[in-house]
Every structure is written in structure tokens, then in C-alpha cells.
Amino acid sequence: MSASTAIVWFRRDLRLADNPALDHARKHHEHIVPVFVWDPEAEGDWAPGGAARWWLHHSLTELAERLEKRGSRLIVAKGETATELERMRQVTGASAVYWNRLYEPALVERDRGLKAALRDSGLEVRSFNAALLFEPWELVKSDRSPYLVFTPYWKRMQKDWRVPACCPEPQKLAAPARWPANAGVDALELLPRLNWADGFARRWAPGELAARRRLDSFVEEGAAEYDDLRNRPDRAGTSRFSPYLHFGELSPRQVALALDEAGEIPRGKGRLSLLRELAWREFSWLLLFHYPHLPTHALKEPFQNFPWRKPADYQKDLKAWQQGRTGIPMVDAGMRELWATGWMHNRVRMVVASFLTKNLLVPWQEGAEWFWDTLVDADLGNNTQGWQWTAGCGADAAPYFRVFNPVLQGEKFDPEGRYVARWCRELAKRPKARIHQPLADGERCGDYPRPIVDLKGSRERALEAYQAIR
DNA sequence: TGAAATGTTGGGGCG
DNA sequence: ACGCCCCAACATTTC
Numbered sequence: 001m002s003a004s005t006a007i008v009w010f011r012r013d014l015r016l017a018d019n020p021a022l023d024h025a026r027k028h029h030e031h032i033v034p035v036f037v038w039d040p041e042a043e044g045d046w047a048p049g050g051a052a053r054w055w056l057h058h059s060l061t062e063l064a065e066r067l068e069k070r071g072s073r074l075i076v077a078k079g080e081t082a083t084e085l086e087r088m089r090q091v092t093g094a095s096a097v098y099w100n101r102l103y104e105p106a107l108v109e110r111d112r113g114l115k116a117a118l119r120d121s122g123l124e125v126r127s128f129n130a131a132l133l134f135e136p137w138e139l140v141k142s143d144r145s146p147y148l149v150f151t152p153y154w155k156r157m158q159k160d161w162r163v164p165a166c167c168p169e170p171q172k173l174a175a176p177a178r179w180p181a182n183a184g185v186d187a188l189e190l191l192p193r194l195n196w197a198d199g200f201a202r203r204w205a206p207g208e209l210a211a212r213r214r215l216d217s218f219v220e221e222g223a224a225e226y227d228d229l230r231n232r233p234d235r236a237g238t239s240r241f242s243p244y245l246h247f248g249e250l251s252p253r254q255v256a257l258a259l260d261e262a263g264e265i266p267r268g269k270g271r272l273s274l275l276r277e278l279a280w281r282e283f284s285w286l287l288l289f290h291y292p293h294l295p296t297h298a299l300k301e302p303f304q305n306f307p308w309r310k311p312a313d314y315q316k317d318l319k320a321w322q323q324g325r326t327g328i329p330m331v332d333a334g335m336r337e338l339w340a341t342g343w344m345h346n347r348v349r350m351v352v353a354s355f356l357t358k359n360l361l362v363p364w365q366e367g368a369e370w371f372w373d374t375l376v377d378a379d380l381g382n383n384t385q386g387w388q389w390t391a392g393c394g395a396d397a398a399p400y401f402r403v404f405n406p407v408l409q410g411e412k413f414d415p416e417g418r419y420v421a422r423w424c425r426e427l428a429k430r431p432k433a434r435i436h437q438p439l440a441d442g443e444r445c446g447d448y449p450r451p452i453v454d455l456k457g458s459r460e461r462a463l464e465a466y467q468a469i470r
Numbered sequence: 471t472g473a474a475a476t477g478t479t480g481g482g483g484c485g
Numbered sequence: 486a487c488g489c490c491c492c493a494a495c496a497t498t499t500c
Binding site (some may be wrong): 231347350398399401404408409459 | 471473
């Protein structure tokens with residue numbers, strides 16, 4: 001081991017365990033400089049939204065504490081990444097920069113340029129995989145083109161499956177001779193100015209330690225019932241891993257390894273079900289990597305001609321949807337849960353997305369943008385692919401004529417109406433049997449709004465719109 | 471990871 | 486006992 005210094009550039013790999021860039025630095029260098037650079041301009045239209053910034057603030061704060069406990073620091077900077085890294089390199093005399101890869105199209109390009117520039121200036125630069133079980137270029141069809149249908153992709157992943165290896169968490173990180181200036185996390189001003197995020201803290205504990213607790217309790221308690229309960233928004237049946245995975249406080253390798261190591265009994269059928277969900281995540285990133293225009297453009301070409309309504313026509317409906325005031329109980333419950341907690345149950349995401357794109361004929365990009373700003377787990381791969389899947393214009397998407405009926409979905413997955421009653425308090429005193437129904441003519445229930453569209457009529461309108469591009 | 475319309479089957483009530 | 490009808494339950498087709 002040489003007495004050299006390495007910069008470890010943290011991005012969305014905000015953990016110490018199973019962090020290959022950090023692990024590599026620790027093995028090959030004496031001194032480590034952990035760095036985070038806030039450079040939202042580099043992310044183009046997809047810099048973290050409001051809810052994600054709240055999460056990021058707390059996650060960085062915790063990471064800084066954890067590093068301090070190990071004799072190190074998190075150097076936080078704000079500005080153009082290349083400039084900041086160069087400045088830190090000069091102060092510390094670092095000879096290497098390491099990071100874990102990101103796959104957003106804008107960042108892939110930025111990082112490629114950065115890597116070349118840093119190497120030209122004489123630094124050793126290496127990047128690693130910390131975010132995915134398989135790289136987007138690893139699992140492709142034999143002609144090297146990406147999979148466009150999930151099932152064959154999933155089969156392929158199972159065929160190539162290997163129990164993942166995780167690198168260890170360092171207990172001690174040697175400080176450099178000289179630390180660069182540290183702006184600190186607060187200087188990034190990531191917290192919302194108003195008290196919007198107060199409810200987030202009641203629901204969520206960001207950070208690596210909480211992530212690991214979540215994983216442990218899932219393996220011990222959640223996994224066995226996951227297969228049965230994951231579609232039930234009225235029960236705590238999902239993994240709730242999504243924000244931890246997005247920020248890299250938890251790696252998919254750690255999840256898969258924990259499930260592989262757990263015995264048959266505690267994990268039940270949950271192991272394969274959860275791995276399947278991880279596979280969807282991988283599939284989403286694969287698509288985005290190979291089709292960089294996906295966040296704004298439908299994968300299926302004919303959808304360029306889809307007769308979406310125009311902004312002037314749908315603005316009011318979009319607002320009602322965002323505020324959870326559509327008059328459709330299941331939809332409003334979901335949108336209110338999102339606003340209050342920065343998260344929405346996946347089943348309900350599909351319901352509200354189907355409602356926006358099909359019943360309201362609002363372009364899916366509007367929904368994707370709203371989710372981007374309000375979800376703590378907003379993730380360009382998952383969000384893009386989820387919206388395109390629901391809108392019917394993506395890879396292996398639900399055919400356009402699959403229109404979710406929010407009343408039936410509610411009756412099926414929230415059978416006692418407890419989810420709706422929780423988020424739409426006005427409806428809590430309604431007879432259980434009718435709780436998922438929109439208000440009937442003349443019926444009143446507090447100030448709960450009348451339905452902004454007729455479900456049957458708008459469904460037919462959506463099917464007619466589909467005829468236009470067939 | 472749909473919903474609704476349409477088709478089929480079979481049990482039971484009834485003359 | 487038998488044919489007829491009704492309709493729930495399930496299956497298939499269509500969007």
C-alpha cells in the first residue's frame with residue numbers, strides 16, 4: 001500500500017457497506033477523501049425534485065456523521081463538478097478519483113467526459129458498479145440489442161443468477177494530511193422552505209442505518225408475507241426499499257444476498273417476488289440506458305400521434321389530480337398519501353397513473369413530472385418506465401386498452417376501505433360497501449368533491465383515442 | 471401488474 | 486321423471 005491519497009466521489013451510493021469505490025480506495029491508498037458535490041445543473045431537467053432533496057439532505061447528514069465516527073469526514077461542495085474535484089485534488093494532493101456509476105443519460109455523458117479530463121490531468125480514475133445487479137450492457141439479447149419484453153429478460157436474469165458478493169464496511173478511514181474546505185450539508189439548502197416535508201419524517205428514516213434495519217426486518221418479518229400482501233395498500237406489505245435503493249443507502253446486492261442467506265421459512269415465496277421487483281428496476285435502467293430519450297418520448301412511435309388533450313383543456317383536471325380532489329376515492333387517497341408522505345403504494349401508483357393518462361387523457365409526461373417532484377424515491381429509470389408502462393407506450397407496456405377501474409381496484413386491494421378512509425377522512429364515515437364509489441347525484445359527504453369525470457364515459461373516450469393510432 | 475362483454479355450464483325451482 | 490327457464494359461476498373474447 002502506497003502512502004497515497006484517493007478521492008472517493010459519493011453520488012447516489014450513500015453508504016459505507018458494499019461500496020466498491022470506497023472499498024477499492026481503502027485497499028490501494030493510505031488516505032481517503034470522501035466527497036459529495038451538489039451540481040444539479042449537470043442533471044439537466046432531472047435534478048432531484050423537492051421530496052428527493054429532503055431525503056438527500058438527511059442522508060448526507062447521516063453519511064457525514066458515520067464518516068466522522070470512522071475518523072473521516074464528508075467534504076461537501078457546491079458548484080461545477082469538474083472544478084470542485086480539481087480544487088480538492090490540488091488541496092489534498094490526491095492521485096486518484098473513484099466513484100460508482102450512474103446511468104442517467106445526462107450523467108453518463110458528463111462522467112465520460114470527466115473521466116477523460118481527469119485522466120488527462122494525470123489522475124488515476126476508476127468507476128464501479130454499486131447500483132445494479134447487472135450492468136445495462138451485460139444482459140442483452142444475443143444480437144446485443146436490449147430486451148424489450150420483461151419476461152424473457154427476467155428468465156435470462158434467473159439463468160445468469162449468481163449469489164452476489166458484497167464488499168465489507170470499513171471501520172476506519174485514514175484522513176488526508178490536509179482537508180479541503182467543507183461547505184457542509186446545510187449550505188446546499190436542500191430542505192423545502194415551507195413545512196411540506198414535516199409528514200415525511202413521521203414516515204421515513206433516511207440513511208444507511210435505517211436502510212439496514214428495514215432490510216433486516218423485511219427478511220425476518222416481511223418476506224414471508226410479501227407475495228400475498230404487496231398489492232395491499234391498506235397493509236404494510238411492501239418492502240419500502242425504493243428510496244434507500246435510489247440513493248444507494250441499500251444496494252440490490254445486499255438485498256439479494258440477505259434473501260439468499262435467509263432460510264426457506266422466513267423468506268417464503270417472498271424471495272422470488274422481491275427479486276422480480278428488483279428485476280423490473282434493472283429492466284427500467286437497461287431501457288433508459290439504451291434509449292436515452294425515454295424520459296420525454298414514448299418508446300412506441302405511434303404514440304407521437306396519440307390525441308392527448310391540450311394543456312389549456314386539461315390544466316384544471318391535472319390540478320385536481322395533483323391535489324387529490326378528483327372525486328374518485330382511490331385516486332384521491334393515493335395522491336394525498338403522496339403529498340403527505342413523499343411516497344405512494346405501487347398498486348395505487350398504477351391506479352392514479354391509469355386515471356390521469358386514460359380517464360383524463362393527460363399526457364403521461366405531466367404525471368411523471370409531478371411524481372418526480374413529490375416522491376422521495378423519484379428515480380429516472382423506474383419513474384419513466386412506470387409511466388410509459390401504464391400509458392401503454394413503453395417496452396412491454398400494458399396495452400393501451402387496459403384501463404384500470406379505480407373502484408374495482410379499490411374493492412379488490414383495499415377491501416375494507418381502510419386505505420381510502422385513512423387518506424380521505426371525509427369518506428371515513430361512509431358505509432364500507434360504498435366507500436370506493438364516487439359520490440352519487442345529490443349525495444354529499446363533507447366537502448369531498450364530486451367526480452370530475454364519469455368513469456364509464458371516460459373509459460370509452462380513452463378506447464376511442466386508442467383507435468386513432470391503431 | 472384489467473375490465474367489460476359475451477359465451478358456456480350446471481344446479482335448482484317449477485310446471 | 487322430464488324439459489324448460491333462470492341465473493350464478495366460470496371461461497373466453499374483445500377492447
